[in-house]
Amino acid sequence: MEKPLMIALDFDNLSSVTDFLDAFPDPSQLTVKVGMELFYQAGPAIIADMKKRGCQIFLDLKLFDIPNTVKQAMVQIGQLGVNYVTVHSLGGSAMLSAAKAGLAEGSAASNQPVPALLAVTELTSISDDVLKNEQHAALPMQEQVLALATMANQAGCDGVICSALELKTLRQHLQPDFLCVVPGIRMKADQSGDQVRVASPDQAAKDGASAIVVGRPITKAADPVAAWHRYQATWQNN
Numbered sequence: 001m002e003k004p005l006m007i008a009l010d011f012d013n014l015s016s017v018t019d020f021l022d023a024f025p026d027p028s029q030l031t032v033k034v035g036m037e038l039f040y041q042a043g044p045a046i047i048a049d050m051k052k053r054g055c056q057i058f059l060d061l062k063l064f065d066i067p068n069t070v071k072q073a074m075v076q077i078g079q080l081g082v083n084y085v086t087v088h089s090l091g092g093s094a095m096l097s098a099a100k101a102g103l104a105e106g107s108a109a110s111n112q113p114v115p116a117l118l119a120v121t122e123l124t125s126i127s128d129d130v131l132k133n134e135q136h137a138a139l140p141m142q143e144q145v146l147a148l149a150t151m152a153n154q155a156g157c158d159g160v161i162c163s164a165l166e167l168k169t170l171r172q173h174l175q176p177d178f179l180c181v182v183p184g185i186r187m188k189a190d191q192s193g194d195q196v197r198v199a200s201p202d203q204a205a206k207d208g209a210s211a212i213v214v215g216r217p218i219t220k221a222a223d224p225v226a227a228w229h230r231y232q233a234t235w236q237n238n
């Protein structure tokens with residue numbers, strides 16, 4: 001089975017999403033990420049539409065609140081029938097366990113499969129300097145991401161979001177089936193934009209990513225389908 005290449009559908013209107021997906025001959029091959037920009041605009045109806053197209057769905061809302069609030073939000077999300085969801089690991093182990101319990105409850109209530117719960121470690125836009133001087137983290141990046149991933153693992157998460165630069169460290173310490181989902185993916189010719197901890201699809205593949213997330217290099221390309229094939233080729237063949 002192919003490893004997921006998750007396309008970040010960071011569009012500000014529905015017709016752009018429709019145009020984008022309609023260009024693909026078989027959208028049921030796609031894994032799509034619905035993030036805050038699209039979900040806050042289109043709501044749960046966008047999930048139903050993606051399901052109708054047969055896409056695998058990553059609902060990336062990065063929940064971060066007190067445990068009870070996160071649990072109740074996850075009860076709702078669990079009923080949508082998506083495949084992956086996110087929380088912030090910095091909310092701590094009680095919040096992560098509550099998220100897991102809420103997802104299980106919501107999925108069971110509506111007879112949906114339980115989505116994989118992914119904990120965001122340090123965002124790929126965070127540099128070593130910001131980690132130290134603005135977040136005032138006590139640990140350097142590799143150890144910080146490993147500590148957060150270890151906590152997420154122990155709290156029952158199915159995986160983490162990390163950058164490709166931490167993959168080797170995580171793979172040394174965590175089980176092979178613990179998901180490491182990697183955004184901040186760029187091929188040489190592409191702009192990094194606001195991403196700081198960046199790597200190519202083949203580096204992510206070689207270092208053990210379970211899935212990669214790619215947005216603007218595909219969605220803003222002159223030919224998005226050709227860009228998707230280009231990313232797929234380097235991701236799947238390494």
Ligand SMILES: O=C(O)c1cc(=O)[nH]c(=O)n1[C@@H]1O[C@H](COP(=O)(O)O)[C@@H](O)[C@H]1O
Binds near residue numbers: 010124
């Ligand atoms: O949770 C995420 O998906 C995420 C975590 C992270 O650390 N960095 C990150 O870029 N993302 C998401 O991944 C996507 C990356 O988009 P591009 O930079 O356009 O490829 C965006 O939708 C981000 O919200």
